[in-house]
Amino acid sequence: MGDAIDGAALSAALGRVAAYMATQRDYLTRLDAAVGDGDLGLTIAKGGSALHEYLAANEPGDDLGKFLIGMGMAFNRAASSTMGTLIATALMRAGKEARGQATLDAPTLARMAQAADVGIQERGKAKPGDKTVVDALHPAAEALAGEIARGEGLTAAGQAALAAARQGRDAVIPSRSKIGRAAWVGERTEGQPDPGTVLFVHILEVLLSEALSEPGSTG
Numbered sequence: 001m002g003d004a005i006d007g008a009a010l011s012a013a014l015g016r017v018a019a020y021m022a023t024q025r026d027y028l029t030r031l032d033a034a035v036g037d038g039d040l041g042l043t044i045a046k047g048g049s050a051l052h053e054y055l056a057a058n059e060p061g062d063d064l065g066k067f068l069i070g071m072g073m074a075f076n077r078a079a080s081s082t083m084g085t086l087i088a089t090a091l092m093r094a095g096k097e098a099r100g101q102a103t104l105d106a107p108t109l110a111r112m113a114q115a116a117d118v119g120i121q122e123r124g125k126a127k128p129g130d131k132t133v134v135d136a137l138h139p140a141a142e143a144l145a146g147e148i149a150r151g152e153g154l155t156a157a158g159q160a161a162l163a164a165a166r167q168g169r170d171a172v173i174p175s176r177s178k179i180g181r182a183a184w185v186g187e188r189t190e191g192q193p194d195p196g197t198v199l200f201v202h203i204l205e206v207l208l209s210e211a212l213s214e215p216g217s218t219g
């Protein structure tokens with residue numbers, strides 16, 4: 001990974017995410033059914049189709065922020081469930097940080113990740129420790145920003161973010177979900193991975209062209 005991402009690279013990376021989403025319906029449904037209502041697989045399948053259609057119909061152009069905001073709106077129209085709304089929020093908040101930019105340099109990407117983190121926490125009314133997607137997203141965003149602030153390139157910063165996300169995913173497996181529909185089933189969520197954290201780690205792995213990892217793999 002270079003130290004800046006242009007429109008072609010962004011479109012290619014998001015195309016990989018769309019392809020991932022198209023293949024994960026059954027897996028994510030099983031994960032979600034263990035702790036909630038099992039609708040995550042359908043949400044992500046619908047969202048993945050929307051991403052694919054958006055990428056086919058829209059060129060990134062010279063305003064990648066506008067491109068991402070439009071993508072978030074398309075995702076929300078197609079998959080307006082809780083997770084769909086959170087993903088749409090992340091895309092739109094990240095896009096606002098990239099308004100008017102034809103390439104995304106490392107500091108911009110750090111701001112985008114942190115904006116997505118804040119957006120999801122605000123929209124979902126969740127915080128670290130609640131056993132939600134935030135438990136993977138927040139440490140990843142902080143690790144990315146920290147590495148970039150220290151002068152590391154995107155490759156090293158991306159790997160640090162991925163390691164932090166995996167650790168965050170696994171750290172909350174023993175705990176009980178405190179928010180959302182998963183909280184309704186109480187102790188049944190203890191010992192189960194949070195589906196949102198698994199999804200986020202997989203998306204980050206796809207963006208970085210890494211092999212998909214299983215929950216609990218960090219030991």
